[in-house]
Amino acid sequence: MTDIRQAPTGLAPIGPETHAPGHAARAVAAALGIALGVVAVAAVLLYLVSALGGLGVVIAAVAALIPFVLVLLTIRWIDRWEPEPRPALVFAVLWGAGVAVAVALLFDLGVQVVLAVAGGRPDDFAQAVVQAPIVEEAAKGFGVLLLFWVNRRHFDGPVDGIVYAASIAAGFAFTENILYFGRVIAENGLGAEFVFTFVVRGIFSPFAHVLFTSCTGFAIGRIAERGGGAAAGFGAYVLGLIPAAFLHALWNGGLSLAGNVIEYYLLVEFPIFLGAVAVVLTVRARERAVTRARLGEYAAAGWFTPQEVALISTPGGRRQALRWAQAQPDPRRKREAMIRLVRDATRLGHARQRLVKGRATIGRTPDEQELLARITADRAVLTS
Template sequence: MPPALPPRDRAPRLRPLAGIVGPLAVCGVVAAVLVGRETGWAGFGVGFGLALLPLPLLVLTFRWIDAVLPKPPRTLAFAFGWGACVATLIALFANGLLVRVLTGSSATLAPSHADTLEMTVIAPVVEETVKAIAVLLVFLHRPEAFNGVLAGLVTAGMSAAGFAFTENILYLGSAFDQDLEWGPETALDSATVVTFVVRIVLAPFAHPVFTALTGIGFGFAAMLAPDRRAPRFGLPLLGLAAAMLLHSVWNASTSLPFLGFAAVYALVMVPVFAALCWLASTARDRQLRLVRRTLPVYASAGWLSPEEPAALGSLGARAASRRLARRRYGPAGVRAVAEYQAAATTLALLRERADRGAAGLDFHARERALLGRLWRQRAVAGPLTVASAQETRAAMAAERAA
């Protein structure tokens, strides 16, 4: 008979959840009304529908980045909601309702903005600052979910994706409203088509790329010892400054002739995006290596089976253990295995920080708490993790034999 699944923690969270969702919803409604009044409600509906299109790609990308130690869904939802509702609302007011600058010039790849200062200085500073606040809040209030560069990339990316979503509604809705007024003869004359190509096809990652630089700064700061206050304060500011600069360069490129815009896109945006992909892949591999290298200490102490560190340090074996859990226990089993993997990974990263002298004075209390989480799920998740290791070795042996 298989072991019983441990009971789920059902501690009441409705009050703090309402304290977060309520203000986000109010800001979202106000922002939607402001955007709708500017674009017209027909334009708002078209902009909303088109702005949804890049979201699956963005979410899948951040899930890939976050695969080793997934952030709690409520943390990601908060970051996205902050960007889509609060950050956008603040930016609309602080920039003097950006629509005044952006409307009427989005039908060409070389827009001519009336206020270059606002586009290249004010907007990048304001927008990157308000998006970064979501990263700062998670950094300060959810330190257990913020343990390195990947956490910074994902949190910043989700905040920026939310901001881009609402801003895309604004751009696309305004373009559609312009088309209704002027009636373009061909698709090339359509503000909606050109805006869609630029914002959704060519640059769906623009805002996440900008704000990712801020997230990297916070991520490196999170890896330092708590007593290293100067770099923990300075690195996020350095990342924020880099985000503002890149955002300013991108905004300035939209006022250049097509060849200038294309040069900035190819020589600046694409290399930065490629560098961020490389950094994310390298950081994921580093986390997996740390799991394989660090967890044997706990296996020798009896907290894990000898085969588990290697399995927990392999994305393939982790996925295999979740598949086994689904077949044997259903969704509850998958949750138990995911909790087990998250606790083990967090424990490995915490131990590595302790080995570097950067874990802080509460290391032993946090270590005990993580070991407790691990132990509660071990009866179910431990055998499945061992089985996944055996299954993965058998698959690799069969592949070599073939």
């Protein structure tokens, strides 16, 4: 085994970058972003309670938790081997649940005021098919763009963009579901219409907003992968809004015009959803292939065996590694060590990829020796 104090033979060392904002600046940005999100969520909840009543909002929130938790569990599954920082994910959810919803509500209020002054009336179909898709996707996608600008250290590619976008969309859908469920409860109680609304929004389409906003997240993630700067990120944001708004408009328009909502979902939206799942699985597989290639360089330098690289970088290998750890004495400690080892090795692969692609000065990654030291320590736990 290579001495932990030395860089792997034949590899240019990855060191701490000097161009990134300091830890204190990132912590302040995270705290301010989360505080903004909390204030926005509180303001939106106050508005909902005043409009729909406290009891109705509570019942609606409980119902909205079901699809919300389902989406969060899916995001966790996608992100489990190179998890994004928890403060960034909290910010993303709060941005969607509070800021993006507040923007959409305020814009809608502004449109109504302008129309009232002009003596016009709102067009419900135009609001659903034009206004809502553009305004809502712009507001949600801007949260992803902010994370790209501020949190480049943890924004490596399309998977990260999808994870952040899905987290924002989950928060937005949670609050929007409270609005829809609460409105039905206030007007008709907990009857057949509430059940129908819950089935359509909570069971058939919990991933609708995730699908829309992930288009923007994917586009920004591609720019992050290529090492683009702030301007390129904004361009990707604008470009990603096109398919995001289109899919959103297709969903809203279909619901408005379809005679049979369930049939429309099965014939139109479900195939689109399956296509989105295929895209996510493809980019995750591509990311694993990159990790395997980069860790293969460390295997050539003596840090891993080829068998370890296969265990760390393939789904079957990871499952096998966890089963092995679970079968050892002190299984909880061994399993935790195995999870840490796989995650740190994955981070190491990403760090090496940034260097290979000339992106080593973007964001501060943990020093190569720090990651290798962690891997060595966890390996010692596994072999003890």
